[in-house]
Amino acid sequence: MSVKLNWIGYKTLVRKEIKRIVRIWGQTIVPPAITMTLYFIIFGNLIGKRIGQMDGVDYMTFIVPGLVMMSVITNSYGNMVSSFFGAKFGRHIEELLVSPLPSYVIVAGYVSGAMTRGLIVGFVVSLIAMQFTHIAVHNILITVSIAILTSILFALAGMVNAIFAEKFDDIAIIPTFILTPLTYLGGVFYSISLLPEFWQKVSAFNPIFYIINGFRYGMLGQSDVSIGTAYVIILAFIGLLGGLCLWLVHTGKGLRS
Amino acid sequence: MQKMALEITDLIKTYANGVEALKGVSLSVEKGDFFALLGPNGAGKSTMIGIISSLVNTTSGEVKVFGDSVQKNRSNAMRHLGLVPQEHNFNQFETPLDIVVNQAGYYGLTRPLALERAEKYLRQLQLWDKHDKPSRQLSGGMKRRLMIARAMVHEPELLILDEPTAGVDIEIRREMWEFIKGINEAGTTVILTTHYLEEAEQLCRNIAIINHGKLVENTDVKSLLASLDMETFLLDLREPMSVPPSVEGISTRLLDSTQLEAIIPKERSLNNLFSALDQAGVRVLSMRNKTNRLEELFMRMINDDNQDKTEGSAA
Known part of the structure; x- marks a missing residue:
């Protein structure tokens, strides 16, 4: 009985989140599409022509997986952090906290909403990329599964940020000072083989490096790391952050007085 | 044996900053009652309501709603409960219909039933003509009525209203009284906090007064007025x-x-x-x-209690 009730609660929460994404499409879908189009034109087309090839493929094709992943990462994270913190700040998170919904349904509902935006934007960016270069997906299962898992991972990370945030500045600090640098240094625009040995070793500590390379393997069939390692790293972080989110929502840290 | 609507046992709440909001309050409310919870600002009323509705964690003690412990079986306890908080706590960018329908979904109501109930309560509270407008466009009184519709959509057995008529004009206040009285007559237990003691005197059968986190009085309104x-x-x-x-x-x-x-x-x-x-x-x-x-009695009790505290601390 409660499974059925919780399922209805989950669907309601996901519908509400999707409606929010659609209601403010000018903020959620359009800006990343414009930004990525500029990346493709400037880095891929103009500068890329001079660079030539990277790891055996032309530079435009090389950067496509990284830019798609960058969109998935920033939009999953951004959707969660703005929606969840907005609900906390506006106090309408209380609608959920006083309801009978268990913590895992609240976490799952918000994560599904954030995943939806991350994957929609990732799909839109892929369509834009197709206007600039031909992409033959090497392994559709790996490509899709890495995209889905990545959106889950960064939705969870966004939730942790939103739970601990007390003011709007707190939800801008992590994306600006941690997420963006790690994404740029995760091999979106270059192969790790270009780096000196020391920086190659440093890159090995960047989880986003594995995610981008895992996705690149799925799309292009080539990667700086093994696909197995990428899955293990992503799943380990999902387990860690998922457990943390469940514990935080269950105990009410940052949510209940 | 008839379940009590609400049983509060030795409730203590000390906030992280050291403020003792509740100092061992025990209280029960019978099923079907119309109960007033009174006290001056800062007495601990909102903390108590926060704990009953699981928005505030307890330091110790237990709260049961229709026999289900909020601390041990939160989900079941919350199914019995509807809350109308003091402050607006809905998304101002959503429409009243979405707000009420979503709340119904969180309680497991199917979408067709949620839509039917949302229309029923929005019409009863004279909000239907605004159902598809952004809720930020509603007046203060309308926002309060929206929170009542939201709290009623799953038809709870216990409805808690935290100062529902604060800041609304007398006409709307009286309409809200009629609505809440109707809900109570239909079988819903109602707990009301208010600073309008006329409201408590006219509507409520039983009353509890808290001050400085302690229960000062807990009796029926008639006996209290007789005193x-x-x-x-x-x-x-x-x-x-x-x-x-x-x-x-x-x-x-x-x-x-x-x-x-x-x-x-x-x-x-x-x-x-x-x-x-x-x-x-x-x-x-x-x-x-x-x-x-009631206001005269209330002031006397609060003043006596404050005087006892002052003398106690001086001694």
């Missing part, structure tokens, strides 16, 4: 007076030359006062209670 031994009246006089009439057992004073205040013990007759005024050749134009009867 009132003095009443204060204001009399508007046709002719001005310079000296208040002296009447045995009644304390009188002039507020101005045509307004007389009389504090009359319950066992005394008002006739004595009118006789004295008649003898002085003063005619009374009108007479009214200076304060609401």
Whole structure:
């Protein structure tokens, strides 16, 4: 009985989140599409022509997986952090906290909403990329599964940020000072083989490096790391952050007085 | 055995900053009751409501809603409960219909039923013509009624209203009273906090007063009012007076030359006062209670309790 009730609660929460994404499409879908189009034109087309090839493929094709992943990462994270913190700040998170919904349904509902935006934007960016270069997906299962898992991972990370945030500045600090640098240094625009040995070793500590390379393997069939390692790293972080989110929502840290 | 709607046992709440909001409150509310929870600002009412609705964690003690423990079986306890909070806590960018339908979904109502119930309550609370407008466009009174519709959509057995009529005009307030009375008559247990003591006196059958995190009084409204031994009246006089009439057992004073205040013990007759005024050749134009009867008792209890605290700390 409660499974059925919780399922209805989950669907309601996901519908509400999707409606929010659609209601403010000018903020959620359009800006990343414009930004990525500029990346493709400037880095891929103009500068890329001079660079030539990277790891055996032309530079435009090389950067496509990284830019798609960058969109998935920033939009999953951004959707969660703005929606969840907005609900906390506006106090309408209380609608959920006083309801009978268990913590895992609240976490799952918000994560599904954030995943939806991350994957929609990732799909839109892929369509834009197709206007600039031909992409033959090497392994559709790996490509899709890495995209889905990545959106889950960064939705969870966004939730942790939103739970601990007390003011709007707190939800801008992590994306600006941690997420963006790690994404740029995760091999979106270059192969790790270009780096000196020391920086190659440093890159090995960047989880986003594995995610981008895992996705690149799925799309292009080539990667700086093994696909197995990428899955293990992503799943380990999902387990860690998922457990943390469940514990935080269950105990009410940052949510209940 | 009939379940109690609410059982609170030895409830203690100490916030992280050291403030002791509740200091061992025990209280029960019977099924079907219309119950007033009163107390001055900062007495601990909102903390208590926060704990009942699981928005605030307890330091110790237990709360049961229709037999289900909020601390041990939160989901089941919350299914019995509807909450109308003091502050607006809905998404101002969503429409009233979405807000109410979503809340129904969180309680497991199917979408067709949620839509049906949302329309029913939005119509009853005269909000249907605004159902598809962004809720930020609603007036203050409409926002309060929206929170009542949201709390009622899953038809809870216990409805808690935290100052539902604060800041709304008298016409809307009376309409809200009628609505809430109707809900109670239909079987829903209602707990109300309010600063309008007239509201508590007119609507509620039982009452609890808390002050400084402790229960000061917990009884039925009739017994409480019966314990009132003095009443204060204001009399508007046709002719001005310079000296208040002296009447045995009644304390009188002039507020101005045509307004007389009389504090009359319950066992005394008002006739004595009118006789004295008649003898002085003063005619009374009108007479009214200076304060609401419950308000008089409330102020006395709170003042007595505050005095005890002061003396206790001085000792």
